[in-house]
Amino acid sequence: MSTRSRPSKSRGPGRRPTLLVLDEDWSTLEHIYEGLRNEYELTLIERASETLEVMERKPFDVLLTNARISGMELPDLVSQVKARHPKVHYVLMSTFSEVESTMSAMRLGVADYVRKPFNIGELRHVLARSMERSLLHQELDGLRSGPPSTLEGIIAHDERMREVCHLAETVAATDATVLLSGETGTGKGLVAQAVHNSSPRREGPYVEINCAAIPATLIESELFGHERGAFTGAVARKIGRVEAAAKGTLLLDEVGEMPLEMQAKMLHFLQEFSFERVGGNQKLTADVRVIAATNRDLSKAVKQGSFREDLFYRLHVIELHVPPLRERRDDILPLAQYFRERFAARYDKPVLDFSNAAKGQMMGHLWPGNVREMEHAVERAVILATAEVIERLELANSAPLNAPGPPPRAASQPAEPDPEQSLGDYMAACEKGYLRSQLERHRGRVNQTARAAGINPKTLYLKMNRHGLAKEDYRPVSAEPEP
DSSP states (O other): OOOEEOOOOOSSSSOOOEEEEEOSOHHHHHHHHHHHTTTSEEEEESOGGGHHHHHHHSOOSEEEEESOOTTSOHHHHHHHHHHHOTTOEEEEEEOGGGHHHHHHHHHTTOOEEEESSOOHHHHHHHHHHHHHHHHHHHHHHHHHTSOOOOOTTOOOOSHHHHHHHHHHHHHHTSOOOEEEEOOTTSOHHHHHHHHHHTSTTTTSOEEEEETTTSOTTTHHHHHHOBOTTSSTTOOSOBOOHHHHTTTSEEEEETGGGSOHHHHHHHHHHHHHSEEOOBTOOOOEEOOOEEEEEESSOHHHHHHHTSSOHHHHHHHTTEEEEOOOGGGOGGGHHHHHHHHHHHHHHHTTOOOOEEOHHHHHHHHHOOOTTHHHHHHHHHHHHHHHOOSSEEOOOOOTTSOOTTOSSOOOOOOSSOSSOOTTOOHHHHHHHHHHHHHHHHHHHTTTOHHHHHHHHTSOHHHHHHHHHHHTOOGGGGSOTTOOOOO
16 A cells, blocks of 8 residues: 555644545655645545545545546545545645546535646645635534524524524634525525624625626626726726725625626636736735625526536535525514514604504515515505504505405415425415415314315324414404314
């Protein structure tokens, strides 16, 4: 066996990170050893067949491997190691001609890569970034099994949203790139702002750019700036959003809409944190923490060819999925109360209360527009209110505010699924609509409703609890006891 593990001098207290290096070129292994021996506990191997055997004898934090190895395809090696050592992080050494194998390995969870030939400074930077991710993922794993928390500025009574806040708090303490996913209107921008406000960069600028709102011909100038005379109308030098966000945070909102040509330049910036203004030839750098937000499925966009795979993996260091409001039932009324108080102060109105009917209306609504829809609905209600109580809200498929008569009967299923809605979410909405109509028909009597639905009462109670349905909301005040 050609395994060579060499003792190294420690540069400080505590355990040094362990690094397993696989490369068939011994000169490369010697180069890495000489450059990193004082920072890592190094084990060097020349054959891929030795990898699993060595890793069984000793735990490693990072596996640094050449993209081209003899006797085994790189994706096969990564999948085998991942199956037996799932907490190990991977870094690849690759040339431009090995892009295909590099991307195949990244699909399996390889954290990062460094281009050959490299200097030790470049490798040190990539490994440090990988170690930070490794420690961060360990913390996140602990948080997912621990109690939920909250994040300043975010209303989170629902367990799922509290978990998002807790994870965001942990991510905020690092410079790791964050990808915020979720439907339009769920509050991804608020989470991004909260991450910045909770980070060591809180005193620096927080800069946003909406990639969907800027024409493709102007987005490079908006991001990186331009020099005077760079194009018609460029009468003066312009500082781009990247420079403006130096020492702070840059939010790439709707990043899935970024043009492909611009994606390549953004990838370069995320790799090197250097850029050039449009029309300039001076290499500039910016110390920026990047957060990206999208309502698209970027993995699907990668398969469709509309989003670069390498940029996706660069952004997808830590993903925080902000759930839709229909899945955050415990947040509906607290959010409505927050907006009610905010708009009452803005429009110099008394702090109104919601009637039980309005509360039931809000709890039964699917909120296709999420938090943004609620914000606008409550604002309208506060503006138009003529009494001390808000009786109803103007919502899609609901009666107009203050309209006479009872609210319309709930539909048994949504008229048409949202194009971005998953099959599971649509089926859940259909089930909820059906149960609501049956409960209304049988005046909240669970036994009769269960018989009509062809299920036992215990199953019905479980489904009602899952969908936030209460039998009392469908029973008249003088309802007689169930038979």
